[in-house]
Amino acid sequence: MSVKYIPVQWNPNKWYYDGIMLVGVAAFLWVFLYITPDALGHERPINPQIHNARAFGACAFTMLTVILCIGPLARLDHRFLPLLYNRRHFGVMTAFVAATHAGYILDWYFAFSSRSPVQGLLEANTSYGQIAGFPFEILGVFALICLTLLAATSHDFWLKFLTPPVWKRLHYLIYAAYAAVVGHVVLGILQDDRGIGVNLLFIGGAALVCVLHLAAWWQGRAEPMGIAATGWVQVAPVDAFREGFAKITKLPDGDRVAVFLHEGQLSAIANACAHQNGPLGEGKIVDCLVTCPWHGFQYDVRNGQSPAPFTEKVPTYLVKVEGGAVFVNPAANPPGTAVAPVPLEKGAT
Amino acid sequence: MSDKPFFVGYLPAPGGLRGCLVLAGALLMLGMAAAGFALGVAQDDPGEGAFRFDYGRQTVTGVVELTPYPLIHVTEGNDRIKAGETFMMSAGGKSGVDGRAAPLAGQVAQVSGVMLERGDLYMLQLRGGRNGIRAAEGSGAVPEPQDLGRWRLAGEICDGKCLSGAMRPGRGLAHKACANLCLLGDVPPVFVSTQPVEGSEFLLITGPDGTALPEAAYDYVAQYVTVEGQVRRHGSLLVFAMDPDTLALAP
Numbered sequence: 001m002s003v004k005y006i007p008v009q010w011n012p013n014k015w016y017y018d019g020i021m022l023v024g025v026a027a028f029l030w031v032f033l034y035i036t037p038d039a040l041g042h043e044r045p046i047n048p049q050i051h052n053a054r055a056f057g058a059c060a061f062t063m064l065t066v067i068l069c070i071g072p073l074a075r076l077d078h079r080f081l082p083l084l085y086n087r088r089h090f091g092v093m094t095a096f097v098a099a100t101h102a103g104y105i106l107d108w109y110f111a112f113s114s115r116s117p118v119q120g121l122l123e124a125n126t127s128y129g130q131i132a133g134f135p136f137e138i139l140g141v142f143a144l145i146c147l148t149l150l151a152a153t154s155h156d157f158w159l160k161f162l163t164p165p166v167w168k169r170l171h172y173l174i175y176a177a178y179a180a181v182v183g184h185v186v187l188g189i190l191q192d193d194r195g196i197g198v199n200l201l202f203i204g205g206a207a208l209v210c211v212l213h214l215a216a217w218w219q220g221r222a223e224p225m226g227i228a229a230t231g232w233v234q235v236a237p238v239d240a241f242r243e244g245f246a247k248i249t250k251l252p253d254g255d256r257v258a259v260f261l262h263e264g265q266l267s268a269i270a271n272a273c274a275h276q277n278g279p280l281g282e283g284k285i286v287d288c289l290v291t292c293p294w295h296g297f298q299y300d301v302r303n304g305q306s307p308a309p310f311t312e313k314v315p316t317y318l319v320k321v322e323g324g325a326v327f328v329n330p331a332a333n334p335p336g337t338a339v340a341p342v343p344l345e346k347g348a349t
Numbered sequence: 350m351s352d353k354p355f356f357v358g359y360l361p362a363p364g365g366l367r368g369c370l371v372l373a374g375a376l377l378m379l380g381m382a383a384a385g386f387a388l389g390v391a392q393d394d395p396g397e398g399a400f401r402f403d404y405g406r407q408t409v410t411g412v413v414e415l416t417p418y419p420l421i422h423v424t425e426g427n428d429r430i431k432a433g434e435t436f437m438m439s440a441g442g443k444s445g446v447d448g449r450a451a452p453l454a455g456q457v458a459q460v461s462g463v464m465l466e467r468g469d470l471y472m473l474q475l476r477g478g479r480n481g482i483r484a485a486e487g488s489g490a491v492p493e494p495q496d497l498g499r500w501r502l503a504g505e506i507c508d509g510k511c512l513s514g515a516m517r518p519g520r521g522l523a524h525k526a527c528a529n530l531c532l533l534g535d536v537p538p539v540f541v542s543t544q545p546v547e548g549s550e551f552l553l554i555t556g557p558d559g560t561a562l563p564e565a566a567y568d569y570v571a572q573y574v575t576v577e578g579q580v581r582r583h584g585s586l587l588v589f590a591m592d593p594d595t596l597a598l599a600p
């Protein structure tokens with residue numbers, strides 16, 4: 001949450017996060033660059049430039065795989081949520097590592113010719129109509145452009161400037177980038193390398209991303225909606241509510257609502273955080289404010305507004321308790337509309 | 350859910366979660382190191398080809414033949430490159446020496462440069478300008494090529510320079526664009542045959558009737574292919590005049 005833009009709003013957790021990430025990246029590169037040549041024991045070593053390019057390329061692939069595992073892991077088990085907190089720094093670092101890989105490739109495979117490296121990259125292999133020998137470099141170029149774009153627009157300034165829905169959609173490009181990277185690896189090194197190990201590692205990484213996303217989707221798929229004759233949507237029985245937490249339900253239009261119990265009273269706000277659509281209903285009320293589990297943006301549960309001086313707002317909904325169950329009116333109020341909380345009937349804890 | 354510790358990024362991590370976070374951090378760092386090792390040691394051996402700077406500069410004299418890729422039939426060798434041998438040449442980087450060799454076709458020339466060597470295959474990367482190749486005194490003629498008939502070969506079309514060791518690894522699909530770039534720069538193409546032809550695994554490739562590598566071949570570079578063509582022995586080197594219409598991916 002910010003009212004003015006500074007490059008990074010540092011706090012101790014971000015320092016820890018970045019420190020661990022940088023140590024991880026440094027460990028990967030150091031082991032790949034300096035330990036594996038001896039372990040390989042080739043009579044004549046791989047060209048240092050190619051070895052470097054491979055180290056940075058493999059590191060970028062691994063980082064991207066980890067980044068894409070964090071989202072579904074956090075959905076499957078909330079203990080992983082802290083990994084999501086500063087994920088954008090992980091993404092920016094990945095873009096730098098991938099750019100270094102591209103730099104080594106351009107400076108080696110596409111250097112020393114009468115064409116410029118970029119011209120060579122685009123012109124040398126144009127066998128687009130075939131799988132074996134496909135110019136897989138172009139998939140890497142596409143992925144690098146995506147990663148650079150995402151890194152460049154990762155700051156909250158761009159989130160605000162582009163508006164969260166556009167920003168969020170733009171940042172789904174990460175999946176296109178990952179698909180391109182998988183293609184880049186499969187059509188490049190995997191077609192060539194006869195070792196089973198490298199195949200297993202790359203394919204295993206990509207498969208892990210797919211499986212975790214499927215598992216998270218399966219776990220998060222909406223319960224069938226109970227819609228009363230009046231059009232109100234049933235959320236949960238009254239005794240399912242816990243003080244300080246929410247129950248989430250999906251509305252007929254696909255949006256989700258989070259109904260919180262706060263000081264014995266029910267209030268409903270949109271489940272999507274105004275920051276990056278984080279699931280507010282998976283958050284908690286801290287100091288009387290709904291706190292997003294992703295980056296900690298806060299909202300007053302009674303009106304969907306962030307506390308001053310912040311200006312973020314989310315829509316609110318009407319709630320009622322009937323026949324031992326809690327219902328919401330699926331018609332959203334404009335963001336920031338105050339709604340009187342509804343007392344929870346006896347039986348709730 | 351209500352009992353679970355709740356992490357808010359800008360607040361100290363709750364006690365119940367700290368152990369998990371330390372573990373996750375340690376696993377990430379160790380996992381990255383392990384991934385670096387596993388991916389690093391999975392790389393194939395790039396083979397024996399290499400620049401032989403350790404041999405020092407090689408300077409020999411011989412007769413220039415254009416196939417159209419220029420060859421030297423050595424008339425005055427040294428202790429590494431013997432008289433009677435035939436070899437290919439390249440310039441520095443991804444370029445051939447066609448322009449410099451063409452005016453000397455059929456004549457005796459002195460060539461100087463560094464060797465690239467991979468098993469029986471070697472090539473000379475010439476020094477720049479006239480230091481690399483120039484007309485020389487002496488006599489000699491291009492030996493009459495010996496026709497070895499039409500062959501159907503299976504193997505890989507490579508650029509001779511990277512294959513000989515300019516790049517390590519210097520062949521295969523991941524290297525295809527680099528190979529194409531070399532070939533576009535007139536570096537001599539070499540066929541690596543899965544079965545030796547008259548004792549040699551490496552053959553210089555040309556198009557039919559003394560033309561350069563046919564354009565159709567570029568799509569097949571670095572793949573396992575079969576192709577037919579005329580094999581001739583030019584001095585000690587086999588030259589394969591491929592027929593582009595017979596190019597096919599090998600099963």
Ligand code: FES
Pocket residue numbers: 273274275276277278279292293294295296297
């Ligand atoms: S999505 Fe970032 S704080 Fe909610």
